[in-house]
Amino acid sequence: MMMAAVGVDGVVVPITVEAQVEALFRQEYVSLVRLASLLLGDRAASEEVVQDAFVRLQTGWDRIRDPQKATAWLRSAVLNGARSTIRRRAVRRRGLEPVPDVAPSAEAGALVADDHRRMVAALRRLPVRQREAVTLRFYLDLSEAATAEAMGVSTGSVKTHVHRGLAALQALLEEVDR
């Protein structure tokens, strides 16, 4: 699917798929890597997940029914990729690769306020769906409807996941405080 734009001289210029994806990349890439990083706690894995989503977006552009929703599609793809990574880690945990520490390094800890550090560590201990719902709602400030669309669930489920996630966070933080 190729869109068109009117150039400065009034000539209609076709916008290639690559140009459209590049525009999305410039707009969304950093935010998506940060979202994935909050879910995974691993920058390299997060970049891989997000880059893979962009590759699939560009190569499957014709199959995207509404290009206006490409950002929402990318967000869903990143969530799916992060879930897959978490599943693979769970498998590796039984055998080959140690799971990355949920707690930041000492160096990072020095940079980030203690409350933030404990909150992020607690967030990463939540079940995947709760972690996603809480992150989308409060990090990206998405509405319940947009969160539901990204997660591929109903708004009712989002409410439940957020409610349980916040309660679990509260409990985890209190546990640490004791």
Next chain:
Amino acid sequence: MTIEDRVRDATRAEADRVEVDPEAWTRIQAGVGRRRRTQRRRTALVAAAVALVVGGGLAVAVHARGDDSGVVRAGPGPTTDTAPSTATTVPGSVAEIYADPRGTGVWPFTDHNQVLAYVTDPGDRTFYAPDKTALAFAKQYLHMPDPYIVGSGVSRPFGATGAVVRPSHDSKVQTRISLLNLGADGPFTVTGATTDDIVIDRPQPGALVTTPVKVSGRSVAFEAAIAVEVRLAGQLSGESTTLLGGSTQLGPFSGEIPYNASGGGPGAVVFYVRSAKDGSVVEAAVVPVLFPADTRPLPSP
């Protein structure tokens, strides 16, 4: 402050610390190229498989018609002691696709005859497992001293997968090995390898190259030195050449690597980073290329 506000502040503070790869767009476009090539290859393989099934059905029918007993029997099964009969490459056939370095990979198979011989051999099963294939590649092809797999099975469409190896248990350096499954129940072959410390601009995967092979990219390594080798059909051709990139951060390198012209075929250009401690290979990037039979320099476009 509510728990919602605390989550908001904490996640944003944490997210702000995340720096992104400045080469991300380049990597995405490289991934797009790889995916498109794989899609085209997959389409060609499916078409070839259909042709084989149709052709096989016709052969059985012809065989049955020539049999006076009227009983339908399949022809003789594959054997391991004779070379496959596809000595010449038929355009568009599976044989032609396997002759493509991106189709057979760089190791352990470099042509379709090797693939066919392996799948008809009931003995060794090493290359039916992606982990074992990657580990064998790290040991035998890259000569890592004591490699081990830290992750694998990152399934990608069309039979592609990957494995991550480290050169030894006390090293954190990783090489990502790309593998391709030659058929749903077939063996795996290595199609290349990448590492964060060597970013290659030239040659591109699948490029047709002549001697001297022109290479360029960016690297970071102990004393800035990386070793570059040309492998033809898995064997070292010519000598290892040392090029200089960056020593503390990625720095540009470029050079020309001569190789001994001994016929064309699939091969690879291999870039190594060696250990500062003992000179052993710690990470590597492998780019599959194709060498023409006629090694005279290509004419200018």
